[in-house]
Amino acid sequence: MRTIVIGGGVVGLSLAYGLLKAGQSVLVLDGSDGDFRASRGNFGLVWVQGKGSNFPDYARWTRSSANLWSGFAKELEALTDLDLSYQKTGGVEYCFSEQEMQEREAELLALREKLGGDYPFEMLSAAQLKERIPHIGPKVYGASYCPEDGHVNPLFLLRALSKAVRLSGGEIRTNIEVREIRPGDNQASILTISGERFVADRLVMAAGLGAQQLGPQLGFKAPVRPQQGQVLITEKMPHFLKYPSGTLRQVNEGGIQIGASKAEVGLDDHEDVLTTASLAAHASDVFPMLGNAKIVRSWAALRVMSPDGYPIYQRSPKHHYAWFVTCHSGITLAAAHCELLPRWIMGKNDAPDLSSFSEARF
Template sequence: MEAEFAIIGGGIVGLSLAYGLLKRGKSVCIWDEGDSAFRASRGNFGLVWVQSKGLHQPAYAQWTRASARAYRSFADEIETVSGLPLNLQQDGGYIIHMSEDSLDADRKLYDGLRNRLGGDYPFEVMGHNALKTEEPNIGPKVAGALYCREDGHVNPLRLLRGLTIAVRQLGGTVRTGHRVTDIQPQSAGFTITDQNNTTMVAEKVVLAAGLGAMTLGPQLGFTAPIRPQQGQIIITEKLPKLMNRPNVEVRQVDEGGIQIGASSAEVGLNDREDVATVAGLAAHAVDMFPKLAHARMLRSWAALRIMSPDGLPIYQRSVQHPGAFFVTCHSGITLAAAHAGVLGDWLTDSAEQPDLTAFGEDRFDV
């Protein structure tokens, strides 16, 4: 075998898995399509986020929290190996609400999840005045926020670069510009072929190709029930300190600019931004933080999330082809620590591996 593991997909998910496997002494080769791919890892919001995750599936809430708790040591490792600061901050975060009704509706959902978790789910409800004490620059239209002390954010592009460096430092191979077109199960292992008919044989294969799994998944016996969901983002010029903590729609990045996002649209494989959505995002951000009315927009873009039918990750072993795994999620940043950590126990059939039954493809069987 040329490698014990071939990982298809060189984004945050694939690199995190590779890093965890390399730490376990496995040989790993990553096949990465390159910049022609729909790269969620280059277009995301950079949140390490707990609140609102798993409101209807407690197992996802627990999985997310476990990754968030492991994030500091994970980030420290990547910084040490790569030499890049990731600017991780985990000082809490908000979901800001513009009406009392929506704030109360979400509070009830959070209370329900807390009850299902035996009281172990951290959040606070902050009215306008309490939030303004923490965030003096919020506007008068803000009703309040839900606050979770375990939330945070990271520089996602540095995380991507840092993971790439770390994987190579640990002996992993990253083949960039190699779009996998065919994966053939053999009597022992798998033969992987790219668009240039370059091939290799690996003992095991992990499909972490984002939206590319829609075509590659069936070759390995996966249904791969995923779809693209478009989100758009705005970046402003660098500004003086405007906010102390991130929220899911507006955050101040480590370089000083303001990142605005959280749109969603079902438009298929379309990653082109539109003026109407950008204008709506900007207007909403100004309602939250009026000082943004005078900020200059430097750039904007659209990117595609990878969404399962219920929005949760999918972790699946192939029944037809043992040794093949399917890993996908739309929270690759938040879950990077779990993917580099305990998910490696699942991929290597360790005696102690996480319970992933809630995240199998069979949950979609009707």
Template sequence: MRKEEVIVVGGGVVGAAIAFGAAKAGAPVTLLDQGDIANRASRGNFGLVWLQSKGDGFPRYARWSRDAIDHWQPLAAELLSLTGIDVDLQQAGGFWIGFSETEMRAREKLLERLRHTGAGVPYRMMEHAELKTHLPAIGPKVAGGSWCPLDGHVNPLKLLHALHAGLKALGAQVFSGVDVTAVRHRTNGGFVVAGSDNRSWSGDRLVLAAGLGNKQLAPQVGLHAPVEPNRGQVLITERLSPFLPYPTNKARQTAEGTVQLGYSVEDVGFDDGTTVSAIEWIARRAVDTFPLLANVRLVRAWGALRVMTPDGHPIYQESRSCPGAFVAASHSGVTLAGTHAYVVGPWISGLGPAPDDIEEFAGDRYLDPTRSFANAH
């Protein structure tokens, strides 16, 4: 039986992981990467492998995220073996940090709701004194936090590099600097993808994982992906001696010793710049969390655009009118990387089963006039 050629549009963490999974399953794969001109969320990703809080109000997503956590150790090991690239996975647990009793109680209610989804999301609420035994550097303004033993973090740039290197090692074709402007379903089957430089590619199956570009490309093959940009600004400190043994929702210390501080949540269209006000707010909150950062030098700041759906949850769907065309969109590309590689990649290539209840993630859900949607961003 001939294996169908898969074209993946979008070379960020989401597209690269799906392409990697398809290639590993045995499909001929072509990855079209927009490269440095892309509004790439992967460049500014905070790098968290994060379970706690995902899927509130959407039980299938809670279970999807829980399953993704179990794929991370095998994925990191496989990428290291195949490419020699260590993505710096540390998965010993993570902490959400709160500054008031109101925040703490709201957090506990959220995690209790998730506990009843069937996803098996373990957590523990900690008051300040107990939290300080795990994070000795926290300051007096911290009220407490929540702990999930399954959380962790990686280096997102190393992850992206490893996925691209792994694709090439598996024999996939990777084209960079490709600005895809049109996709078309051929009447006799298959798809044609056109770039702005007049290059074109054809294949049997098509995956749109183009981040914010999915909004324009998806309707061309009968799919709906109403994604919008949301800016997050992030700061990086100079290298410090180890003081933060676990990632938190506000800061994480990298393997190199720098501390990544985040993050803002801003609806500013496609502006991925930085602002003094956001940098000051992030820095102030970081010092309130860990006072030892007060005199640390900041070495870098950047803004990146999240790919946000109306409810903040992913989209995965095969087109009904153009069978063989798929769309994938998520702002949790790092957390879900293993699932994208080991579950979504084989499915979209036709070499693996459709995930259970995958229709719950269809972009068509946003067309239902009886439903309303909101996301935490």
């Protein structure tokens, strides 16, 4: 039985590698550099803190992935000989007023209660924060801290996954644009823009924003939309920032990455100066020393968002051999997508229960 995964971003490749480890035969069909590709423009956080405040199943799923991440990274590094620079240091979210601190604490306490008390975090005063991060500026009132947060080099993750798929016997075809899917009773025919045809016994739609157009051909709603995020990176600096936050992290090479904005601007991945300026201003509010740092690169990329922002895991209601997978935190969820999701696709007894992530909620 051959599984075809459409989409070779971090979601498609994590799943493809997991399926290969489970003994499946896998072909990945991936588009080209002209496509919108969130996996090549993201912030690189493996993030738990605050995720799923209104959706405890998502909080649990995120944590299960974060808990698998160390083993997942070690295994990928050993197999591919690439350094992912994954670090689970714990992460902080900065607060700029007492009110913000109180609101953050209330949100995390409520989440802890929904999860039956098992949800580690602490609130750090400005003085406690300064002990951990001495360069913090006077505008920061305090922070929340979660020991389960971490970060990774997302481009090396992508590269490692692609190498791991190939080393495990999978095939990745690039510059393939799937134009049409013709579903049959037990197989689907996949037609590409260049006239090639592939036949899938099992098909996983992991085409990011491309699923908008392809998903309905397999009976999925595939209600994904783009959300733009802009990111900046400074020149390399001596290492001073051990803890990543949702807006600032020091990457393994030394640059400070600043981001990411959120804008509903459709399929537009161009940066704009106003957003760049506001990201830079935030960075120097947290670390005044960054006021003198040079920005060496900036970019915008499009998130793949479902209507409520949570993942969608859906087996086609019309075609039993087709699955749809999408999420807006594909870096964080990469370990779960590799280690747990294949069991769900293969219908194993120990598959995770993903029913609350179905499209039926829309």
